[in-house]
Amino acid sequence: MATVNSAAELPLAERLLRPWNAFWFTPRDASTLSVIRIATGLLALYWAASYTPDLMNFFGPEGFVPLADLQRARGSTFPRSILEFCNTSGAIWTFHAIGLLILASFTAGFFSRTTGLLSVVVVVSYMQRAPAVTSQAEPVLLMLLLYLCVGPCGAKLSVDACLRRKPTGGASRAKASECGDSRSWLATLSTRLIQVHLTIAYVAMVLAKLNDGVPLTNEPGTYHAWWHGQAVWWLAAREHSPLLDVSPLLTSNILLVNAWTHAIVLFEAGFAIFIWRPAFRRFLLWAAVPMWLSLAVITGLAPFCLLMLVGNLAFVEPAAMRRIAGRLAGRSATSP
Amino acid sequence: MSAPQHTSTDSQAEAPDAAAGLPPETVRTFVTLALLFHLFVAIVAAIGSSRAYSDLVDRLVVKLVAPLHYPELLGFRSYASYGLTYNLDTDYEGAAEVVLDWEAGDEAEGDRVEAKQKLAFFDPEAIALPIRRQRYLSYIRQMGDLAAAEPPSPLEVEMPMAVSRALLAEADMPDGRHRFRLWRLPTNPPAFIDDARTPPARTIYEGNIAVRGGKLDFTKADRAAASSPVVPSRSPIAPPADGIPPIDDSPLGDRAIQPPTDGLPSNLRPFDPPFDNPARPNGNR
Numbered sequence: 001m002a003t004v005n006s007a008a009e010l011p012l013a014e015r016l017l018r019p020w021n022a023f024w025f026t027p028r029d030a031s032t033l034s035v036i037r038i039a040t041g042l043l044a045l046y047w048a049a050s051y052t053p054d055l056m057n058f059f060g061p062e063g064f065v066p067l068a069d070l071q072r073a074r075g076s077t078f079p080r081s082i083l084e085f086c087n088t089s090g091a092i093w094t095f096h097a098i099g100l101l102i103l104a105s106f107t108a109g110f111f112s113r114t115t116g117l118l119s120v121v122v123v124v125s126y127m128q129r130a131p132a133v134t135s136q137a138e139p140v141l142l143m144l145l146l147y148l149c150v151g152p153c154g155a156k157l158s159v160d161a162c163l164r165r166k167p168t169g170g171a172s173r174a175k176a177s178e179c180g181d182s183r184s185w186l187a188t189l190s191t192r193l194i195q196v197h198l199t200i201a202y203v204a205m206v207l208a209k210l211n212d213g214v215p216l217t218n219e220p221g222t223y224h225a226w227w228h229g230q231a232v233w234w235l236a237a238r239e240h241s242p243l244l245d246v247s248p249l250l251t252s253n254i255l256l257v258n259a260w261t262h263a264i265v266l267f268e269a270g271f272a273i274f275i276w277r278p279a280f281r282r283f284l285l286w287a288a289v290p291m292w293l294s295l296a297v298i299t300g301l302a303p304f305c306l307l308m309l310v311g312n313l314a315f316v317e318p319a320a321m322r323r324i325a326g327r328l329a330g331r332s333a334t335s336p
Numbered sequence: 337m338s339a340p341q342h343t344s345t346d347s348q349a350e351a352p353d354a355a356a357g358l359p360p361e362t363v364r365t366f367v368t369l370a371l372l373f374h375l376f377v378a379i380v381a382a383i384g385s386s387r388a389y390s391d392l393v394d395r396l397v398v399k400l401v402a403p404l405h406y407p408e409l410l411g412f413r414s415y416a417s418y419g420l421t422y423n424l425d426t427d428y429e430g431a432a433e434v435v436l437d438w439e440a441g442d443e444a445e446g447d448r449v450e451a452k453q454k455l456a457f458f459d460p461e462a463i464a465l466p467i468r469r470q471r472y473l474s475y476i477r478q479m480g481d482l483a484a485a486e487p488p489s490p491l492e493v494e495m496p497m498a499v500s501r502a503l504l505a506e507a508d509m510p511d512g513r514h515r516f517r518l519w520r521l522p523t524n525p526p527a528f529i530d531d532a533r534t535p536p537a538r539t540i541y542e543g544n545i546a547v548r549g550g551k552l553d554f555t556k557a558d559r560a561a562a563s564s565p566v567v568p569s570r571s572p573i574a575p576p577a578d579g580i581p582p583i584d585d586s587p588l589g590d591r592a593i594q595p596p597t598d599g600l601p602s603n604l605r606p607f608d609p610p611f612d613n614p615a616r617p618n619g620n621r
Binding site: 020021024025026027046047050053054057058062063064065066069072073080124127128132133134135136138139142143146183184185189193196197200201203204205207208209211212224225226230231233234235237238239240241243247250251252253254257299300301302303 | 356357358359364367368371375378379382383385409410411412414415416417418419420421422423424427428429460465466467468469470471472473474475478479491494495498499501502505521523524525526527528
């Protein structure tokens with residue numbers, strides 16, 4: 001009976017699929033996913049809770065976004081948001097409270113997959129009911145929430161994990177099936193989806209910065225902020241948006257403005273390409289921190305910048321994440 | 337009789353995979369197909385939103401991405417806004433207000449308009465949380481985009497009307513004629529630019545509001561279209577050199593927007609506080 005002794009004897013299709021299978025399906029530990037779950041959940045909670053003072057302004061029947069106008073702009077009355085069914089202030093406040101509860105449960109890792117999917121529904125509801133007040137953060141938030149649901153993001157650092165460790169009962173078995181084994185191919189699939197989609201986002205950001213739709217000419221009046229290296233000024237000098245006013249530092253310093261602007265574009269382009277090379281990964285992940293934090297300061301888009309940093313965590317290996325978590329917890333990390 | 341070789345090959349190829357924790361081949365196949373489709377859709381949605389002019393991408397967006405609905409639902413098509421700024425008209429911050437008791441002679445503006453009562457859409461100084469400020473600024477930017485759209489959007493009236501109705505409702509819908517004004521607030525240029533003059537703030541959309549017995553009627557004001565240069569959304573803010581408005585006190589024809597030396601009309605610096613409604617200390621209703 002002949003047997004397969006080496007990869008070279010496998011059919012061609014299988015040989016070609018091996019790297020693909022290794023990339024997408026090799027089981028990995030869920031430590032990284034669990035940390036991403038907590039960070040994403042906290043930011044989602046903050047994002048949703050910040051709607052509280054303006055709930056009636058944006059979602060109320062007499063607010064700034066009448067439902068009829070929204071449907072007319074959309075060209076369809078097909079509902080895209082649970083808030084479209086909330087016609088009274090009581091219903092809106094009830095949805096808001098339940099939404100916050102769902103996001104908090106997901107953050108804590110309680111029935112993680114279920115609350116994760118419900119979190120997607122909650123965020124989509126806010127976003128689609130008042131799209132005029134959304135920013136760059138919502139697509140990144142939704143991407144993270146959606147892909148976290150694919151994997152066992154509640155396997156560690158979660159209420160689910162605590163309940164699973166309970167000694168007896170069918171309930172603990174149910175919890176185990178809810179969050180799954182901590183080392184699984186679904187953890188890999190979820191992580192890779194975040195990594196790949198984040199890379200797509202970085203590429204799209206670079207394209208968006210460099211392609212402003214205006215012909216690149218030298219005619220007076222035309223201006224291309226990112227090509228000419230002055231975009232950072234036009235962000236930092238806005239009156240109401242930046243978290244801190246750094247324009248006095250920049251107003252006479254053209255070289256700093258140019259360098260900062262070009263660094264942003266180069267970093268985003270470089271990240272998309274070189275993050276996949278282990279030799280560059282650590283440097284890029286560390287360089288991302290000042291990059292995104294500085295962008296948060298000058299744009300005022302703190303949730304968006306922080307979510308990008310959270311997404312970058314997908315490139316941290318689970319073993320490294322366990323070591324970091326162990327150091328933070330004041331004890332050495334144990335192997336799964 | 338020996339077993340067929342392909343059967344032993346298949347089972348032995350599966351065994352290492354199963355031992356390595358990989359899912360069964362059927363599952364891998366299904367997931368692979370789903371992945372390829374989903375990632376293709378995500379890439380097309382991202383590229384299609386970034387001002388790609390390729391007919392192929394446009395058609396893929398229309399025929400493939402749009403009918404699926406979930407890319408739009410999840411914001412996959414929003415990457416055009418990740419340019420953050422291009423120093424174009426549409427990138428600037430704005431302000432919106434309703435001026436109460438507007439009279440025909442107020443077209444000439446001046447001190448009389450400054451003295452009138454105004455209902456501000458939002459007071460950025462009163463909103464401490466940056467994410468909340470950004471929401472109001474996004475709303476104003478969207479209003480401005482619709483106002484500046486060429487050809488005019490049939491929806492350009494809807495947002496200003498909704499804002500006007502909401503603001504006037506808080507003020508108990510005072511009868512009379514009022515005026516909605518939407519401003520663009522240009523950003524100060526840096527000192528290292530040779531011609532470092534800030535273009536003045538200007539109205540890009542105005543609407544006439546008539547309130548009688550609690551009923552509100554809103555019509556677009558022609559003055560905004562005729563007198564204020566509505567710059568198309570893809571044009572840069574800086575006009576050609578011979579069109580830069582003076583920063584001295586000379587009047588600008590019948591627009592009568594007097595650009596002060598710091599580039600902003602005086603009724604917007606400092607930012608007017610919202611209408612003094614105790615029920616709305618920070619923008620809430």
